[in-house]
Amino acid sequence: LICFSLFILILFFENYSSFFFQSQHNKKMVLNDEKTSILAKLLAGMCGHAVEGHSMASALEQQCLSSAVYSVLFRPLLERFEMRDPSALRTFRTALVQAEREQEGFLCLLIKHVLSKSQLDVSLHESLLRLQGTACSDDLKLTNGGAVVQEVGQRATVLRAILARIPNEIGDRRTFLETIKEIANSIKKLLDAINSLIPLLSPELQPLVDQRKRDFVKFSKRFSNTLKEYFKGEPPESVFNSANQLICQIVLFVKIIRENIIL
Structure with a gap:
């Protein structure tokens, strides 16, 4: 699960960092708060449809799991990229937190969604524990x-x-x-x-x-x-x-x- 999530982060970072963090064609920089807001909306929109119809108990479960996903999975992985582009990583980290704040359970749903699409036989609960x-x-x-x-x-x-x-x-x-x-x-x-x-x-x-x-x-x-x-x-x-x-x-x-x- 760690290696798989690392691959997802690398893939996302490689494809979107140049677009959000610096345009190589026009050399224009977007303001930090605007970059964060745009990225957070993109992230939150990725799994927005999955939240609809969840029960209260399920929402609580998603919130707890998202907290674990960030602290034991995303945060250590993001720290591995810190030396590469600290400014970009700060923006990406802030965007993840903001996306979770705007849509509770986002991080958990993101991992579940990716795992389901990959058809990997991985227990999220067991892996996080x-x-x-x-x-x-x-x-x-x-x-x-x-x-x-x-x-x-x-x-x-x-x-x-x-x-x-x-x-x-x-x-x-x-x-x-x-x-x-x-x-x-x-x-x-x-x-x-x-x-x-x-x-x-x-x-x-x-x-x-x-x-x-x-x-x-x-x-x-x-x-x-x-x-x-x-x-x-x-x-x-x-x-x-x-x-x-x-x-x-x-x-x-x-x-x-x-x-x-x-x-």
Whole structure:
């Protein structure tokens, strides 16, 4: 999946960078914000028809998966092009983010659309979950706010790493059962860290963080229910999907802390 997506990005970048970033014929440069807007509209239009008719649950799934697609797939690949043309890459990266903002779930739909057209036998949920194990930990780091805040970031990082092991261990029942115990213990430790943090927050911030905590608990219970269904015969794909959504909630929680916390 990484190599395939890299090929798609290379192909897109080779064909469109000269058009959007610099005209070789008239030597005219388009303003950065205009370039970004044009490219974002092109990107968003590529999969616009695919969003229509999606249920609320599906929309939430697309949003969570798009977050994972960008952080563990697109961002590392874009960084490989950074030395080639930093200015062009910044425009392309901004356009991807803007396209996702204008049409939630775009990045996920783009990958799904390309995979369906290529007829490759690739599980998007499984591949993304595997990639979470090698994802940059910056999005879960909390360097400010003292030991209590940093503990939340550390616990979140550990939980994501354990969840990312699921694709490799789900085939061995005994190993997988031990992994489930690790996940449950890691969830408890993260919640303990969150509960230690909340009383230290300002009255204005506490409700926001508490809501994110409730969302995390809800998705943790959903993950637990998915595991029960898996052991009753459901395919592992549902477990991969649920684990990805739980990781999404972890990232969103840490993001709220990073953007708002002042102790």
